[in-house]
Structures are given as C-alpha cells and as structure tokens.
Amino acid sequence: YIGYEVYEFNDPEGRPFVELDPLPIYDFIVVGAGSAGAVVASRLSENPAWNVLLLEAGGDEPEIVSNAPALAANLQMTRIDWGYRTEPMTTACLGLEGSRSKWPRGKVLGGSSVLNYMLYVRGNRRDYDRWESFGNPEWGYDDLLYYFKKSEDNRNPYLARTPYHAAGGYLTVQEAPWRTPLATAFVQAGIEIGYENRDINGESQTGFMIAQGTIRRGSRCSTSRAFLRPIRHRPNLHIVIHAHVLKVNIDHVYKRAWSVTMLHQGRMRIIQARNEIILSAGAVSSPHILMLSGVGPAEHLTELGIPVIQDAAVGLNLQDHIGFGGLAFRVDQPITLVQSRYEDMVSAFRYYVNGEGPMTVLGGVETLAFVHSKYSNVSLDWPDVQFHLIPATIGSDGGQTIRRALGVSNFLWETVYKELSFTDSFSAIPVLLRPKSKGYIKLRSAHPFIPPIIVPNYLTEPEDAAILVEGAKLGLALSQTSALRRFGARLHDTPYPQCVHLGLFTDEYWECCARHYTSTIYHPCGTAKMGNATDPDAVVDPRLRVYGVHSLRVVDASIMPTIVSGNTNAPCIMIGEKAADIIKQDWGFPT
Numbered sequence: 001y002i003g004y005e006v007y008e009f010n011d012p013e014g015r016p017f018v019e020l021d022p023l024p025i026y027d028f029i030v031v032g033a034g035s036a037g038a039v040v041a042s043r044l045s046e047n048p049a050w051n052v053l054l055l056e057a058g059g060d061e062p063e064i065v066s067n068a069p070a071l072a073a074n075l076q077m078t079r080i081d082w083g084y085r086t087e088p089m090t091t092a093c094l095g096l097e098g099s100r101s102k103w104p105r106g107k108v109l110g111g112s113s114v115l116n117y118m119l120y121v122r123g124n125r126r127d128y129d130r131w132e133s134f135g136n137p138e139w140g141y142d143d144l145l146y147y148f149k150k151s152e153d154n155r156n157p158y159l160a161r162t163p164y165h166a167a168g169g170y171l172t173v174q175e176a177p178w179r180t181p182l183a184t185a186f187v188q189a190g191i192e193i194g195y196e197n198r199d200i201n202g203e204s205q206t207g208f209m210i211a212q213g214t215i216r217r218g219s220r221c222s223t224s225r226a227f228l229r230p231i232r233h234r235p236n237l238h239i240v241i242h243a244h245v246l247k248v249n250i251d252h253v254y255k256r257a258w259s260v261t262m263l264h265q266g267r268m269r270i271i272q273a274r275n276e277i278i279l280s281a282g283a284v285s286s287p288h289i290l291m292l293s294g295v296g297p298a299e300h301l302t303e304l305g306i307p308v309i310q311d312a313a314v315g316l317n318l319q320d321h322i323g324f325g326g327l328a329f330r331v332d333q334p335i336t337l338v339q340s341r342y343e344d345m346v347s348a349f350r351y352y353v354n355g356e357g358p359m360t361v362l363g364g365v366e367t368l369a370f371v372h373s374k375y376s377n378v379s380l381d382w383p384d385v386q387f388h389l390i391p392a393t394i395g396s397d398g399g400q401t402i403r404r405a406l407g408v409s410n411f412l413w414e415t416v417y418k419e420l421s422f423t424d425s426f427s428a429i430p431v432l433l434r435p436k437s438k439g440y441i442k443l444r445s446a447h448p449f450i451p452p453i454i455v456p457n458y459l460t461e462p463e464d465a466a467i468l469v470e471g472a473k474l475g476l477a478l479s480q481t482s483a484l485r486r487f488g489a490r491l492h493d494t495p496y497p498q499c500v501h502l503g504l505f506t507d508e509y510w511e512c513c514a515r516h517y518t519s520t521i522y523h524p525c526g527t528a529k530m531g532n533a534t535d536p537d538a539v540v541d542p543r544l545r546v547y548g549v550h551s552l553r554v555v556d557a558s559i560m561p562t563i564v565s566g567n568t569n570a571p572c573i574m575i576g577e578k579a580a581d582i583i584k585q586d587w588g589f590p591t
C-alpha cells in the first residue's frame with residue numbers, strides 16, 4: 001500500500017499519457033521505447049513542427065517491484081520480459097538447464113532499462129575510437145562524450161564537477177544511498193592488489209569504484225521515467241503501448257520504408273511515416289523485424305519464403321558479455337544481503353518512505369572494477385576483465401531468484417551451491433570485456449510471433465576462455481587481501497563434480513567451471529552493424545541509415561560494430577542522443 005501511495009499518487013513525474021487511437025500518418029515512427037527508443041522519441045519531439053509516434057509492444061512500468069533496485073532479478077520471466085532463450089550450447093552454459101542461457105529483454109515502456117541492474121558504465125574511450133577507425137566518422141570518444149553528458153544528471157557532487165560528467169540532464173545517476181561494509185572493502189582490496197580507486201567513467205577506466213546507477217530517490221530511473229515522463233504533456237508525441245510491430249513495409253521499386261504494420265488492441269493496423277521509420281527494438285527484435293521486412297541475408301530469407309528487398313548481414317556479428325557466475329566466497333560476519341535481512345518490513349518501510357536502505361542496492365552489485373588479465377597490455381588503460389562485486393551469492397535467498405533467473409540446473413545447485421543457502425557470502429563475477437566469439441540471430445519462422453533463433457557461440461574462441469580463467473584467479477587474489485580477510489573471506493570450495501577430474505583449482509578446472517556456470521551479463525549487441533560502404537558486414541551507415549533502403553534507420557544496441565568494454569545501458573542512451581541529433585541535422589532542424 002505504501003508503495004502505491006508513493007508511486008501512483010505522490011510521484012512528481014506521473015505516468016506518461018498513452019494514445020489509444022493513433023493517427024494514420026506521422027512524420028517519424030519510432031519502434032520500441034527502450035533505452036535508445038525513448039530517448040530518440042523524446043528528442044525528436046522537441047521540434048514542435050514534427051509529429052512523432054512511439055510504438056511499444058509492452059505496457060507501462062509496474063512501479064512497485066520494478067523500481068526497487070535490489071529486486072531487479074524478480075522482473076525476469078514476468079509479463080514485462082520477452083523471455084528469450086538461446087539455443088543449447090556445447091562450449092558454455094553447460095551447468096544451466098538444457099545448456100541454454102535465458103535472455104531477458106524488457107517488453108515495457110523503458111525496455112530493458114526497466115529490467116536491468118541499473119549500473120551506470122560508459123565503456124572505454126578506445127572502444128569508441130575503434131568504432132571511428134572502422135570508418136564511422138564522429139563516433140570517436142571525444143565526439144560521444146558530449147552525448148553521454150547531455151543526458152546526465154549526476155547527483156554525486158564529487159563526480160558532477162569533473163569534465164567527464166554533467167548535472168541537469170534527464171537521466172539521474174548516483175550511488176546507491178545505502179551500502180554494506182563490503183562495498184568499500186572491495187575497493188580497498190583492489191588498492192591492495194595494485195589498482196586505484198577512481199571514476200571508471202572518467203579519465204581512465206582501470207580501477208575500482210563504488211558503482212553509480214541510474215536511480216532517482218533510491219528507485220530505478222528507467223528511460224521512460226527519465227525521458228518520457230517529463231514531457232508527457234507534449235502534444236506532438238504520441239505513445240502507443242501494447243503495439244506489436246510485425247514488419248516495416250518497404251516499397252519494392254523505390255526501396256523506401258513507408259509504413260509499419262502492427263497489432264494493436266486485437267486489430268492489424270498500418271501506420272504511415274512521412275519522413276522516417278526508426279527501429280529501436282533492441283539487438284534481438286530490430287534484426288527480427290528487419291528480416292521479417294525483407295532486409296537480411298538473402299539466402300536465409302528466401303528459404304523462409306520472405307521476398308528479399310535488401311541482401312544484408314542482419315543478425316550476424318552478435319556479441320554479448322559473459323561472466324563466470326560461480327565464484328563465491330564465505331564470510332564470518334552478518335554483513336551480506338541474506339534475504340531475510342533485507343526483504344523484511346523494516347527494509348520495505350525504509351525504502352518506500354525514505355528511498356534508502358538495503359532495497360536500494362543496484363541489482364545487488366555494489367562495486368565495479370576494471371582490471372587487466374595477463375593477456376592485456378597494462379600500459380593501454382583498456383582492461384579486458386570487469387568485476388561485478390556483489391555482497392550476496394546464488395545461495396543468499398536459498399536459490400529462489402537468481403538461480404531461477406539464470407536457469408542454474410538442479411544438479412549444479414544441489415551439488416555445489418545449495419549448502420550456501422541463507423549463509424553470509426559474496427560473489428566476484430569476472431566478465432570478459434571484449435569477447436572474440438561471435439554468434440548470430442536468425443528467423444525460426446516467417447511468422448512474426450515466433451521468437452528468433454539465438455546462437456551466441458559463447459567461449460568458442462579459446463582465448464575467451466583463457467581470459468575468464470585469469471579473471472577467476474584475480475577474483476581469488478582479491479579474496480585473499482587483508483581488506484576482505486578481516487571478514488573471514490574464503491573461497492566456497494565445494495568442487496564442481498563435472499570438473500574435479502581436471503585437478504582442483506588448476507587452470508583447466510577453472511575453465512571447466514566457467515564453461516558450466518556461464519552467465520550472460522545481458523548485453524547483446526552488434527546485430528545491425530554500423531560501418532562504411534566498403535564493409536560487407538555493415539547493415540547501417542555511420543548516420544544509422546539502413547544500406548539500400550530509404551527512410552529507415554536502426555538506433556539501438558544492434559548498431560554497435562564491436563561490444564563496448566562495460567555495461568551497455570548508458571551507451572544505448574548515448575546512441576539515442578547522438579542519433580536524434582543526426583536525424584535533426586539531416587532534416588535541417590538545428591541541434
């Protein structure tokens with residue numbers, strides 16, 4: 001009840017207005033109101049002379065649960081999740097049900113920014129400079145920093161006043177208002193092994209930091225909350241929810257995208273775009289919609305009977321971050337997020353009334369670190385491993401939420417992790433920042449409601465596995481620092497039955513563990529790659545226009561030529577900001 005009171009009646013922003021009966025034609029149609037789409041629609045509708053339609057397959061945010069940062073994992077496999085799953089793998093995810101990874105994606109206003117763990121990370125300067133060097137002018141870091149800052153309202157003064165941050169933007173960024181003693185202990189542990197405590201979104205990336213997140217008053221600040229709610233009175237932006245776009249209709253002769261077909265309120269409707277259609281449906285759905293519309297690998301589309309409008313490498317170049325999720329440590333003191341200690345009436349009251357307390361921890365992650373494995377060039381400040389440092393493990397809630405969300409198999413749970421149930425423990429998840437292994441997405445059927453085939457090919461390149469092994473060893477080194485030892489930190493060393501024959505804690509053993517407990521970090525991207533005209537794999541040009549089709553752009557995680565070295569929400573918001581300016585420039589509206 002308190003939650004309703006706070007969010008439904010006292011929220012200064014209020015829910016966005018939705019349109020029940022859209023017009024037959026708009027200047028711009030944006031498909032998907034996620035991290036990028038909400039930004040594009042918000043910025044394009046700044047021009048009062050344009051009318052903009054934003055179509056979203058899901059509904060509005062279910063406030064209470066989706067806003068409590070520590071409860072983020074509870075949102076997976078609910079009606080606001082598309083509920084994708086990868087195909088079974090033989091190189092990774094072997095300890096997950098069916099050797100498949102669940103792939104949650106937000107189906108809601110705000111998209112995956114409503115499901116995510118809210119960590120605010122921009123990636124490394126070199127990621128973007130590399131994009132530019134591939135032939136994408138004005139996509140280098142120095143150009144893009146402006147767009148990261150444009151969105152930002154950083155509420156931690158020690159960062160807001162640096163040249164890398166800004167205050168006053170739509171997107172609130174701040175540290176969680178509450179933390180366990182482990183948060184700072186992780187940072188101290190990093191200093192002990194030779195790293196600095198620094199702003200990982202600032203001048204250099206290598207180092208340890210208390211995480212910043214996209215939160216406001218202790219609650220999730222999704223892109224819907226940040227970019228759509230404050231402009232809800234704008235008459236030239238129409239938002240339609242529960243509008244599932246089936247395809248973009250492209251004229252066969254002129255190759256011009258002129259309308260979208262959508263299912264809305266049980267009715268099939270065609271809505272036209274005078275100027276452009278912008279696909280922001282995310283790295284799974286944007287390639288899905290493109291292929292259903294006849295833009296994709298010609299042979300594949302022909303097999304499924306879809307008339308080919310443009311042969312393009314849609315769905316290829318799929319990249320994602322993965323981590324070894326099973327590196328768990330026990331501690332002797334009651335300082336971690338054991339479920340009974342934070343999901344109680346007192347914590348709920350603190351959260352709903354004051355916007356603080358344990359419920360505000362960002363998806364459980366308190367500290368972030370960017371470190372070098374032995375394969376990385378230390379002098380480059382381009383770390384190859386990220387750590388998510390979490391004052392909890394899969395056992396902290398007795399295996400209810402995270403285990404279910406990741407789909408950890410009963411066997412792995414029963415044999416290794418069940419004994420951690422409700423005990424004090426923490427996780428150090430090493431994440432592979434620039435995987436070499438690439439996968440693909442293709443159609444399972446020409447029927448738009450049948451989910452596509454997702455093949456991420458995790459750990460097919462041996463180098464990727466070798467870096468994760470080094471990551472696991474770095475995690476062990478962290479646990480042996482005096483900063484963590486003073487809490488009695490020690491490895492939860494129950495061996496993986498499937499790996500024990502390789503010799504306990506050898507490199508081969510850790511590799512086997514990583515291939516079993518492979519966790520997606522939920523960052524799929526690259527499936528409509530941006531590149532110049534000579535790049536045969538490029539689907540969009542550096543102005544994000546689909547090659548070979550007029551009046552159609554893609555603006556979301558799909559366009560990343562290579563995955564960035566960090567979490568992808570802030571980069572997608574930046575892509576939305578940059579794209580909006582590109583579109584305004586192309587149509588002669590001052591930016």
Ligand SMILES: Cc1cc2nc3c(=O)[nH]c(=O)nc-3n(C[C@H](O)[C@H](O)[C@H](O)COP(=O)(O)OP(=O)(O)OC[C@H]3O[C@@H](n4cnc5c(N)ncnc54)[C@H](O)[C@@H]3O)c2cc1C
Pocket residue numbers: 031032033034035036037055056057058104105106107108109110111112113115116117118119120121243244245246280281282283285286289363521522523524555556557558567568569570572
């Ligand atoms: C569980 C989870 C945790 C994560 N944690 C973090 C984190 O802590 N920090 C971080 O930086 N990143 C995190 N991410 C990743 C980050 O949130 C995503 O990379 C980012 O939100 C992707 O943005 P996008 O605009 O590409 O797509 P999305 O935000 O997924 O938006 C796509 C939108 O399009 C809509 N759509 C799709 N198909 C259709 C259709 N046919 N018709 C109409 N609408 C459609 C969807 O419903 C959705 O609203 C996480 C993601 C998940 C799922």
